[in-house]
Amino acid sequence: MEEASVRPGWETLPRAVRLWVQEQAGTQVLEARTTAGGLTSGVATLASMADGQRLFIKAAREDDDTAELCRAEARAASALPVAVPAPRLRRHAEMDGWTVLVFDAVDGRHPSLAPSSLDLPVVLSTVAGLSDLLTPCPLQQAPAVGDDLAADFTGWQHIASTPPSDLDPWAQRHLEQLVELEQQSLLALDGSTMLHTDLRADNLLVSGDQAWIVDWSWAVRGAAWLDAAFLLPQLVLAGHTAASAETAMRAIPAWREADSTAITAFAAGLTGLWEAGSRNPTSPSALRAYRRRAAAAGRAWLRHRNPVWGGRRALTGRWR
Known part of the structure; x- marks a missing residue:
């Protein structure tokens, strides 16, 4: 738990x-x-x-x-x-x-995001409709997502400076590539949509065929597909494979229209944030524990995506 x-x-x-x-x-x-x-x-x-x-x-x-x-x-x-x-x-x-x-107060319960959950289609339908409702961004002072994440999407760079002995072996083997992807992760995030950026089961409530989104503390302005990208690792945490999580995201139009290379770079930046954050001794223990689990989900997502290096798709064996 x-x-x-x-x-x-x-x-x-x-x-x-x-x-x-x-x-x-x-x-x-x-x-x-x-x-x-x-x-x-x-x-x-x-x-x-x-x-x-x-x-x-x-x-x-x-x-x-x-x-x-x-x-x-x-x-x-x-x-x-x-x-x-x-x-x-x-x-x-x-x-x-x-x-x-x-x-x-909203009458509802936190949804299950598990593969067989009847809550999942309700959540995905709600997320799918957000970009139309929140474009253009109604929050005038919303920070641009790239500015908001710039300091956080440096996790792999920090880890590479002094690699920890307990770093996941796959991440250790591909640390140079992960740093390279992370450095590209902010290049394609601009947009005019208001984003939640923290879609997790405990920030969602469901009642019947309606889902409610709570806790907009981290709202920013950026590309419409990003809330789906923030949500995807939560499906992996709930028991999906990375492949089935990506299939589920195709219910969201903004995700279907997103650039694949941009998604992969974003996944690297987000996973690096979690990996480095899980090792921050000043963070509360609950947050470190969550980030350890989230980093594992992010690594699974990255392994699934088989990133592109130098214009060519990496060999499957090199990444897995």
């Missing part, structure tokens, strides 16, 4: 903040339940109100890194068109040393 951060509960919030939330709702909180999952350490509470309303409250101390993620999420959520299947942001406040967001 994937590790998750231990979240503080509703009662952690200052009394003034709890009273403010209830004032905004116009009624009292009857029950507050801390939600499971996620990789950050802020408050994430599902609140049942006395008049039947259900709210989702996110909060972080102003001196915590999570606070800036909350602010970014508030900006993104405020810009989303009504047609985008995402929770409505009711209020955002900075008070008593806390950043607080209040959303309408």
